[in-house]
Amino acid sequence: MGLLSVLALSASISVAACATTYDYIVVGSGPGGAPLAANLARAGYSTLLIEAGGDEADNPTYRDLGNFIEACNDEASRWDFWVKHNDDPKVDALFKHNTWDTGDGTFYVGQNPPAGAKHLGIQYPRAGVLGGCSLHNAGVSSLAQDDDWNIVANLTGDSSWEASKMHRYLKEISKTEYLPAGNPDHGYNGWLSFIADDPSWAKQNNTPGVRIVHKFAELIGQKGEDALTLLSQNDLLSSGPNKDEKSSLFNMVYHANAQGKRSTPRDFVTATLADPAKYPLTLKLRTLVTKILFSNSTTSPRALGVEVMEGASLYRADPKHTPGAKGPISQIFANKEVIISGGAFNSPQLLKLSGIGPASELTQFGIKVIKDLPGVGEKLGDNYEASIMALTKEPIPAGLMTTIFRTPNAPTKKRNIYAWCGPFSFEGFWPGFPTNYGPTQWECAMVQIGPKSQRGTVRLRSADPQDTPDINFRFFKDQGDADISELVSASNILREAWKAAGAPAEPFQELHPCPGELGKAPCTDAMQAEYIRTQAYSHHATSSCAIGADSDPMAVLDSKFRVRGVQGLRVVDASAFPVVPGAFPVVPTMMLSQKASEDIIADAKKA
Template sequence: MSTPITHEAAAQKEYDFIVVGAGAGATVAARLAENPNFSVLLVEAGKIEQPIEHIIVPLLGIHASSHPEFNWQYQLTPQQGLNDRIIPYPRGKAIGGTFQTNILFALRGPTSDWDRLARDTGDEGWSWENMLPFAKKLERFVPPTSGWDYTQDFDTTSSGADGPIRIAIANQPTEGPKLIIEAAKKQGIFNTNVNDGEMMGVGWLPGTNGGGIRSTPADYLATPKSNLDILTSAQVTKILFDTTGDIPVATGVEYARDASSPRFQVKAKKEVIISGGSIGSPHILLHSGIGDAAELTKLGIPIVKDLPDVGKHMQDHHILFGPHWRVNNKNTFDSLLQDQSFGQQEGEKFATNKSGLLANTLGQGVGFWRVPDDASIWNEFKDISAGQNAPHIEVLFTDGYVEGHPPTDPGNYFSCATLTLTPHARGSVTITSNDPFEFPAINPNLVGTKHDLYIAREAVKKARDLIKNAGTKDYFIEEYGALAQLKTDEEIEGHAKNNAVSCWHPTSTAVISAKGSPNGVLDPDMKVKGVKGLRVIDASVFPYIPASHTQIPVLMVAERGAHLIATEHS
């Protein structure tokens, strides 16, 4: 990776492209810099990531956001659907962005998600057929480090082979997930690759843990390029514009280390690309005068372009940990803490060749289902999924106790976690002052409708069915934990409201719409409407949250965005 340029030195230069944010932006910047005729500056508020165990070791991914130096440390506003709980909302603050602090699950989403995006925007470039090459371009499938023969269980036909993001399935699968997979084969619901666009069924869960360690967009920057400068510890306070003509033109950005530090400006000759994520991007746009004119005027922010949808329409997935089961197996990851000898053995495996339990993500397997067409909820709510191959429910599963806290009783466990993939609720990211160093108010409105609570309830039932149908009572001893005694719909819903949290998948705060549409923030090519020289490329562009985990869809967007820019300016 290139040595970061200083704040002072960057301000003395002029670049063809300035990319703000080094999550999706690292992908965009690196791809643009492949053209030696382009000069590119990548601006990141955080630092270069450090080799911290919680970040690089896949199994420890749930703790990666615990390091404040690599985390914005946001909090949500009180969530009405979660009994007004205030929930921490970590977002990555480093080269690699939130990809450095997530839980590594790597899913592309169903074909219908992408085809709907193409249909709604009038741009066939967003279709599954046209986006699949970008997915393959970013990925590099790496066989499991433990050497198990996965070839009958995972079809790599549609996987990428040469990209910077290393993809794997369970590096060392354990007994519980293997039993579930074998049961799925007998039931006819086994899916040999949930990433081929047809997600329904049960299969092994891909992750960004190829080679046994975390892979992030920082990997795009591994080889220094003379035409790419990286500026770290630099928070962008606003976008600079030339407003002398009929249409505002983005000309650069202003940045500073913190609120008490001097502010610098750097100019862009061709484009400014904002890739601050679904929180950071609307925050920057709003402080730059792009947003709801009435709201910005109240805060004393000069209006550049009245786009009321900036920061609106936010969506997120909630996750509910559980159900859990006691299991007849001493080799779950619970034993890493309970058995010193076992923990040492697994530590040596990881240190030697990045294998063993530590090389797994927290989810070895996954199942996807739709709520039946005749379910009572459709009498009150429209099904907003993209199509019949878009799941409503996700159930993650693994051997070991996965929860926000350790189990009360020592032992060995199997865990599920459930997600509502097609929430009806929408929220917002808003600013409350004209100080760019003040955090925005973040309200994803988690479990904000009866529909979302219904799906949460049905997902728990589906997880229980997964174990019941496996027919392995000698392995799954008994259900354990707070959910174990809750059977009625009302009890499960109450548990969800008291215990569900965000899955940290914010989207839809600067959405794409059809060219010429009065709604939305971006045209289909991700250019900001009514402004020249400015794009947004990150998770905020999705009109609907993907029916999957979001990191791979975001990188697909980044790959296409870089391609569009490079093609236009070549």
């Protein structure tokens, strides 16, 4: 595509058409909303996709996957949510990366803020941009556990959610670039490209990195000499029987193409917009949806459309927001349905602002109750994340060692830890993250699969749609000791593998959770548990508008994503999952979006 064509396409997606009525309105252009809007338009339905942010087009900060740290820190798209991890402010105060507004346009990160600084909380960045968080994440791609799909089938009686039937949605969206065509477990004609890591570093003989990866393979029941084969051939996106019980090394997969460029739902949207004569999709950028409009019926309210405020950086999570900034307000209507895809924070907020949620909370802010749904904004869940970090005597030349494994204290036979190790630093999010410890840094980062506590909440701070909600993850509220003990067990296994490094990498000087020389400094399970309890972090929020059983008063959605008690309204994004799906929810959310597309189009054809 030439320069003029690129400029023309960018211009074409900056301004929406003047029509005020569409078949469908989709609010939010992330991994849930963007594919859905494109699919509806490709099925012939006039569809409006609304995004509060802009479009970063081919900005290399976003387009090149290797720049994900810069993308996540970039004010061009960053939305800052300042969250709590705990009900007890004394516990949250122990988190080392608490953030403060100094009042001079800068942040202070730490536990000893300057006088007069305003405490903000713990940063949880999201992306206000076309494509949502798929534009600023690290691109890591993995599957949900089979049980994460089966739970929906079991709760609702809808067998279409069974894991054996869900994998086809991945095949439909996939363009697999790391395997030769013809593998029946993969798709090759979809809009989402996948590539895999280059594990050739593991060919080296008798180097510290290779010794570590060989030892780790042995610790999880594999053969050390098979490490290169496992890293090369074990496929994270393969289904197969008992896949969730297989502890092994794996080849890390990314949603990107062979040139290292991100592959995201944005690409699917722009490809759809490029043929307006065939696909009736309209995109409205820099537009904040302030409420859902309903009919006046008191017995069977129906979503009729949305109210919007137009302008850039209107939402206060946007660091570019100007206090007091407003925009013109208008209404847009849907002939068929309104679909909310704002993500785990914004979807429940918008439902509540529109009168759908716990009646007691809505009346507190003077919001007319359309439907009392106590589960809206409840059951917020996330993967717990933690890391062990050290400095080595000499740098360890190695790529990423990726593994999914089961700790001995896991509650079932299923794997419960996704980890990756290498010469990098990642310890959570704060303005300007991460800390660069230099060329000798060595880390193993962990994501817990299947956390047992989902007691987080997304609640209104005010009735102002420009305001951010009050978010509290309530880490470790239920069965917290069990969750922590699994992370401690994983730390011990990973650390044991480090001891195989040998010269010239040793000695390791561990920075956390057990500061001091590896093998000599005290490192008890209790010490590690306390560190994890106060320093765990997360960035995979889900389940705040969860699908559930008809008999469950906390269920927000039915199995077809329909909001209970109202008509013409669905939620399609990560907030719909009843449990946190696997270790990384971005690919499961795109699979969920593909399923929702099929369900909605099928319903439209019946009407």
